[in-house]
Amino acid sequence: MKDQYDLIVIGSGPAGEKAAVKAAYHGYSVAVVEKNTRFGGAGTNTGTLPSKTLKETALYYSGFYEKGLFGVDKELERSANAQDFFFRKNQVVDSQEEGIEKNFRLHGIDTFHGAGKLLGPNKAGITGKDNCELNGKFILVATGSYPFQPEGIPFDGCYVHDSDTILQINRIPKSIVIVGAGVIGCEYATIFSVMGSNVKLVNSREEILTFLDREICHALQDQMKEDGVDFIFGNRVEDVAILPEEHEHNVHAKLTNGEPLQADMFLYAAGRSGCSAGLGLEEVGVELGKRGTIVVDQSYRTAVPSVFAVGDIIGFPSLASTGMDQGRVAVTHMFGLHEIEKISEHFPYGIYTIPEVSVFGITEDEAIEQEIPHVIGRAKYTDMPRGKIMGVDEGLLKIIVEKHTRTILGVHIFGKIATELIHYGMSLVENRETLSDVISRVYNTPTLHELYKYAAYNALIEGHYLDKPTGH
Ligand SMILES: Cc1cc2nc3c(=O)[nH]c(=O)nc-3n(C[C@H](O)[C@H](O)[C@H](O)COP(=O)(O)OP(=O)(O)OC[C@H]3O[C@@H](n4cnc5c(N)ncnc54)[C@H](O)[C@@H]3O)c2cc1C
Numbered sequence: 001m002k003d004q005y006d007l008i009v010i011g012s013g014p015a016g017e018k019a020a021v022k023a024a025y026h027g028y029s030v031a032v033v034e035k036n037t038r039f040g041g042a043g044t045n046t047g048t049l050p051s052k053t054l055k056e057t058a059l060y061y062s063g064f065y066e067k068g069l070f071g072v073d074k075e076l077e078r079s080a081n082a083q084d085f086f087f088r089k090n091q092v093v094d095s096q097e098e099g100i101e102k103n104f105r106l107h108g109i110d111t112f113h114g115a116g117k118l119l120g121p122n123k124a125g126i127t128g129k130d131n132c133e134l135n136g137k138f139i140l141v142a143t144g145s146y147p148f149q150p151e152g153i154p155f156d157g158c159y160v161h162d163s164d165t166i167l168q169i170n171r172i173p174k175s176i177v178i179v180g181a182g183v184i185g186c187e188y189a190t191i192f193s194v195m196g197s198n199v200k201l202v203n204s205r206e207e208i209l210t211f212l213d214r215e216i217c218h219a220l221q222d223q224m225k226e227d228g229v230d231f232i233f234g235n236r237v238e239d240v241a242i243l244p245e246e247h248e249h250n251v252h253a254k255l256t257n258g259e260p261l262q263a264d265m266f267l268y269a270a271g272r273s274g275c276s277a278g279l280g281l282e283e284v285g286v287e288l289g290k291r292g293t294i295v296v297d298q299s300y301r302t303a304v305p306s307v308f309a310v311g312d313i314i315g316f317p318s319l320a321s322t323g324m325d326q327g328r329v330a331v332t333h334m335f336g337l338h339e340i341e342k343i344s345e346h347f348p349y350g351i352y353t354i355p356e357v358s359v360f361g362i363t364e365d366e367a368i369e370q371e372i373p374h375v376i377g378r379a380k381y382t383d384m385p386r387g388k389i390m391g392v393d394e395g396l397l398k399i400i401v402e403k404h405t406r407t408i409l410g411v412h413i414f415g416k417i418a419t420e421l422i423h424y425g426m427s428l429v430e431n432r433e434t435l436s437d438v439i440s441r442v443y444n445t446p447t448l449h450e451l452y453k454y455a456a457y458n459a460l461i462e463g464h465y466l467d468k469p470t471g472h
C-alpha cells in the first residue's frame, strides 16, 4: 500500500465512512484508519443500530403492540433469554459492518487497523496491526465519543454498565436502575420495561428530555409510567456498591435524598465525551473544547488548515444522522467540490423510545418565548382509521402554526413510527407551507399520514379561521 493520500480519515463511524466514500467517489485517494477490529464505530457497533434493533426485538418478544388487538389482553407465547435478545442485533450489526467494508472496497479506499495519531499537519502515525506512517493532503478526525463514566462508580461490565457494556449482558435483569434520563436512558428504560424488567430511571433534573415540546415530553413520560417505568427525579445516585452473588439485588446504592436503591443491574447513561486523548491534536495546534471535543469552523476545519473534524468529536448534536452529512460537507470544502456546502441548520430528532418521539421546528414554549402569535393543531392516533386498525391506544401529532400567515413552524409527534412520519412535517416547515397546503392535498387513506390533515383542520378550528378567507 502507498503512504501518500489526498485524504486520511481517522475513525470509521458514520461520519468518517461517509466522508471517505465521498472523497473516493470524486477520484481522490483515501486511507481510513480504524483502531477497532470492526468498522462502523458507535453508529454500527455500540450505539444507533444495536439499540434500535433491541427495541424491535423487545417489541417482538413482548408482543407489546399485539396485546389488546383482538379484544383480549393476550400475552404472546414468546419468551426470550439474553441470547435470543441479542441474536437479531448481532445479525444486523454484522450485516452493516460487512456493508461498510464493501463500500470501502468498492471505492478503492485503503484501510488500516490501529490507533491513529497526528504526527504533523499532514502526517499520521498508526500503532497496532498496521504499524506505519501516512502522509495526507488533508486529515479528517472522526474518532467519535465514549460513554462518560462518573468517578467513583464501580463499572464492572457485569452488574454496573455503560451503554457499551450493556450490549454484553448474559441475562435480562429482573430489576435495573438507569441513571440519566437523556435519549439513551429513556430508550433503554422502555426497552427493558417492555422486556419485563422492573425499571427505575434516576435523573438529576425534574423532567426527561428537556429539549422536547413539554406536551410531547409529558405524553411520553406518562406513557412510560403507565408501562411500568418508575421515575426518580431531582436525585443523583451515590455510594454504588456491588455485593456478592447470593444477594437478591447485587447492586446497592443511595440517592442524594438519602433513600436506599437496589437492583440487579445499573446502567449509566449520563452523557458522552469526545475521543481526543492520545491523538496528538494539541501538539500540532488543533484547539480542543469541552469534554474532549475539537473546535471547528463552519466548514469543519480545525485551527490547523489541513486538519478537519466531524461527528461526535465536535460535540452537539452528536447524532449519526448529522455526523454523516458533516463528513460529506467537510470533503466538499477540502476539495472545493461546489456541492452541499452546509448542512441544514435544522434537523429532526428521532427518539426510539416505545412509543417513539420525533420533532422538527419550533416548540410551543419557543413560540411563546419569541412572542410569535400562534395556533396549535392536534390530531390523535386513536381518532385516525389507521390508528384504530393498528389498535394503538396512544399517539399525538401536534403542529405549531403562525397565526396570521397560517404557516407551519413546528411538528411534534409522539407515537408509533413517529421517526418515519416526521419527514413530511419537516418538508412542510422547511418549505414554509400553510394549513391550506396541507388540507388541499389528497393522502392515502387509511394511513397515519392523515394525522397531518386532521391536525391542520384542528388548527383551523382552534384559530377560529373557518369563517374567514384563508388569505392564500
Ligand atoms: C446507545 C446509543 C444510541 C444512539 N442512537 C442514535 C440514533 O438513533 N440516531 C442517531 O442519529 N444517533 C444515535 N446515536 C449517536 C450516534 O451513534 C453517534 O452520533 C455516531 O455514531 C457518531 O459517529 P462518529 O462517526 O462521529 O463516531 P463513532 O461512531 O463513535 O466512530 C468513531 C470511530 O473512530 C474510531 N477511533 C477512535 N479513536 C481512534 C484512533 N485514535 N485511531 C483510529 N480509530 C479511532 C472508533 O473505534 C470508532 O470506530 C446513538 C448513540 C448511542 C451511544
Ligand SMILES: NC(=O)c1ccc[n+]([C@@H]2O[C@H](COP(=O)([O-])OP(=O)(O)OC[C@H]3O[C@@H](n4cnc5c(N)ncnc54)[C@H](O)[C@@H]3O)[C@@H](O)[C@H]2O)c1
Residues within 6 Å of the ligand: 150, 179, 180, 181, 182, 183, 184, 185, 187, 202, 203, 204, 205, 209, 235, 236, 237, 269, 270, 271, 272, 317, 318, 319, 349, 350, 351, 352
Ligand atoms: N435517538 C437518538 O438520536 C439517540 C439515541 C441515543 C443517544 N443519542 C446521542 O447520544 C448522546 C448521549 O446520550 P445520553 O443520554 O448519555 O446523554 P444526555 O446528555 O442526552 O443525557 C444525560 C442525562 O443524564 C442526566 N444526568 C447526568 N448525570 C447524572 C447523574 N449523575 N445522576 C442522574 N442523572 C444524571 C442529565 O440531567 C441528562 O438528563 C446524546 O448526545 C445523543 O445525541 C442519540
